[in-house]
Structure formats: C-alpha cells, structure tokens
Amino acid sequence: MRPTGRSGMGNLLSMLALAVSFAAAANPASAQYPTKPIRIIVPFAAGGTTDILSRAVGAKLAAVLGQPVIADNRPGASGVIGSEIVAKASPDGYTIGMLISTHAVNPFVIKSLPYDTINDFTPITLVAIVPGILSANASLPVRSVQEMVQLVRSKPGQFNYGLPGSMTSGHLSMELLKVIAGLDMVAVPYKGGAPAAADLAAGQVQFMINSPPTVLPFVKAGRVRALAVTGAKRSPGLPELPTIRESGFPDYETYEWYGLFAPARTPKEIVARLGQEIARILKDPELRELMLVQGAELVGNSPEEFGQFVRAEMDKWGALARRINLRVD
Known part of the structure; x- marks a missing residue:
C-alpha cells in the first residue's frame, strides 16, 4: 500500500532517519575521523626530500583536520622497513606512509618482500614528482x-x-x-x-x-x-633544459616520485577525505615554492589515478629489471 497524506510523509521521514542512523552506526569511526593524531611513516632518514615533503604536507594537513600529523622516520632496506609498517598497520587512517618510486621497483629486485606491493596498500594520492x-x-x-x-x-x-x-x-x-x-x-x-x-x-x-x-x-x-x-616535460624550475624525450628518445620518461598510501582495507571515506584535503594542500603557493627548491613538482591526483600510475611504474621497471637482470644483492 502506498503511503498517503501526513501519516505517509511521517513514515517516509522515519524510514529515512532510520537509514541514516544505520549508515552512521555501520561506520562511526569514518564519520568522526580523525579523533586522534595521524602518523606518516617516512621510510628514509631525516633531512632528505621524502622527510621534508612529509613534514611540510603533515603540518598543513594538521591545520585542516584539527589533529596532529607526525612524521615518523623508519629508514632502511630501500624503504622496505617503513613500507612494511604501513602494510601491517591497522586500516583506520591513523597510519599512512609517504612511499617513493622504489616501492614500484622493489618487487622485481628484492627476492622476498614482507608484503604485497599492490594488495597490502591503498593508494591515496601522488604527492610529487622529481625529474632527474x-x-x-x-x-x-x-x-x-x-x-x-x-x-x-x-x-x-x-x-x-x-x-x-x-x-x-x-x-x-x-x-x-x-x-x-x-x-x-x-x-x-x-x-x-x-x-x-x-x-x-x-x-x-x-x-x-x-x-x-x-x-x-x-x-x-x-x-x-x-x-x-628526465621527465616528460620541461621542469618549471629549469625551463631552459630540454627533456631527453625532446632529444630524440620519445619513449623516455622517469621521475623520483612520492606518494601517500594507507594500509589495505582502509575505509573508502577516509581515503577520499585524505586525498581531497591533500590535493587542496598541494595547491598552496608557499608549499609549491618550498618544494620547487627540491626540484619537486606537486601533483595531487585521485586514489584511482594514483593506483593506475603505480601499476604503470611497476610494468616499466619490471620489464627493465627482467631485461638486464637487476637484483639487490
């Protein structure tokens, strides 16, 4: 029977309210996120580009989210130690990692990794690229x-x-x-x-x-x-330098890249929130100027785009590693 009149409207509103309450109850942590400090795992030592970028982004993210964002340096083993911490962290958005381009290379040059490069991580956003x-x-x-x-x-x-x-x-x-x-x-x-x-x-x-x-x-x-x-286009900080592509090698393009990842199974709402906030932060003129000194171009794409980028990087470096037998001793 179709609802009619005021009682029908009341029933409809009650049903809507009930649906909203069920949705909130199903994922209350996502709705309230964040309620405590967030940790950015930095898989390299303090003072390098990864560390500088993590701290700069973290400071601005803290101002937006209203919670401290702490850079936690865990260097060693070509980034594997820090990456493993991210992969095995609780998927609640309170531990994320600033991983770099070696993340896409390590599966092909290190015999046994303690994590799966694709399945144990959730891409958030590509933060920056640095052409060599x-x-x-x-x-x-x-x-x-x-x-x-x-x-x-x-x-x-x-x-x-x-x-x-x-x-x-x-x-x-x-x-x-x-x-x-x-x-x-x-x-x-x-x-x-x-x-x-x-x-x-x-x-x-x-x-x-x-x-x-x-x-x-x-x-x-x-x-x-x-x-x-080495990038696909001339660097804003070095506009007079041509690319290797321009110089007769149209298939050549490489970067050192920096991106934020969460553990696998982190709620999509949290990943989307972080991605959107960081993308806005990366448009900040002060931050862009700071990172230009490091040769970095800030990006800020969607989780889906970043995931596709990582897979493309893995395809490229995996093919090279197999061709010339690249291995870490």
Whole structure:
C-alpha cells in the first residue's frame, strides 16, 4: 500500500532517519575521523626530500583536520622497513606512509618482500614528482644528449657513470637510457647522490643522472654541465633544459616520485577525505615554492589515478629489471 497524506510523509521521514542512523552506526569511526593524531611513516632518514615533503604536507594537513600529523622516520632496506609498517598497520587512517618510486621497483629486485606491493596498500594520492638531471663533467665535449650519445657510442665501454645509490631513481634512469639509446658504459656505485656528484665534478666519473638539488651547485660553479631532464616535460624550475624525450628518445620518461598510501582495507571515506584535503594542500603557493627548491613538482591526483600510475611504474621497471637482470644483492 502506498503511503498517503501526513501519516505517509511521517513514515517516509522515519524510514529515512532510520537509514541514516544505520549508515552512521555501520561506520562511526569514518564519520568522526580523525579523533586522534595521524602518523606518516617516512621510510628514509631525516633531512632528505621524502622527510621534508612529509613534514611540510603533515603540518598543513594538521591545520585542516584539527589533529596532529607526525612524521615518523623508519629508514632502511630501500624503504622496505617503513613500507612494511604501513602494510601491517591497522586500516583506520591513523597510519599512512609517504612511499617513493622504489616501492614500484622493489618487487622485481628484492627476492622476498614482507608484503604485497599492490594488495597490502591503498593508494591515496601522488604527492610529487622529481625529474632527474642528466649531467656530464664540464671538460667533456658534449652539450646535448645527442652529443653524449654519439661520444659514448664511438668508444664503447670507455666512459663511466656514477650511480647515486643502488636502485635509486638516478640508477634506474641511467640504466633505462642505456637500453633505449644503446650505450655501453661502466657503472661506478656510490652510497648516495652527494659523493657521486662530487666525483662527477672532479672528473672521476663522466656522466650521471641525479636529483636537481644535488647536482645544480656544481652546474652553477661551471664544473658540471646539465644536458637534459628526465621527465616528460620541461621542469618549471629549469625551463631552459630540454627533456631527453625532446632529444630524440620519445619513449623516455622517469621521475623520483612520492606518494601517500594507507594500509589495505582502509575505509573508502577516509581515503577520499585524505586525498581531497591533500590535493587542496598541494595547491598552496608557499608549499609549491618550498618544494620547487627540491626540484619537486606537486601533483595531487585521485586514489584511482594514483593506483593506475603505480601499476604503470611497476610494468616499466619490471620489464627493465627482467631485461638486464637487476637484483639487490
């Protein structure tokens, strides 16, 4: 029987109120979120770009949510230690992680991870991308990517390049360039970008791909020559530098990227709330200026878009790892 008149309207309102109360009762924590401090796991040491970005975003997120947001540094094992903490945390939105591009590489180069890279995490948003800079020692007769390629091809195995840490973005970016451009070069490993850049400036190595803050001081001093950036488009902070794509390799594109993840099974309402708030925060001019100094371009996409991005990164680096047998010893 269809409800009629005032009693019908009253019944309808009662049913609606009951439905709302059931929805609230079904997920009361999501409705009230957040009610206590939020922890951002940083899988790397204090002072680096991941740490700086996590603290800057966390401070602004705390102001919006009305709860403290604390950066918790858990470095080690190429980010695996911190990532495992995120994967095994309670899926309630109070522990999230600022993971980086190694997250998409580790499944292919580390024999057994203590988590599943896809199934144990919920993407929230891509926070930032940092294109690397392909650089050469200033004494070399090269001023472009094409000149570098011609020089290296003319003397196979006689030029070397610095690796700013195993499986770092700089390492993988150079390995990808070697494959795409057909280059035979000798790798010289370093325990970080700073010593690698110093040896590039001193002429101990001839080429390198490294982060902008690490290499630009030597470029400004005239000891290193910047040839190109690794991203799909020119960097806002370095508009005069062409991309490697522009230089004759249209399929080339790499970044160091930084993104926020929650544990799997975190309620969609919480993930959506965090994603929306962080996307707004990433438009803040003060934050954009701060991160531009680090060479970072802020993004802020949807959880679905970020998930697709991570899968594409895994496809790319997985193919490279299989092709050249990349492994962590």
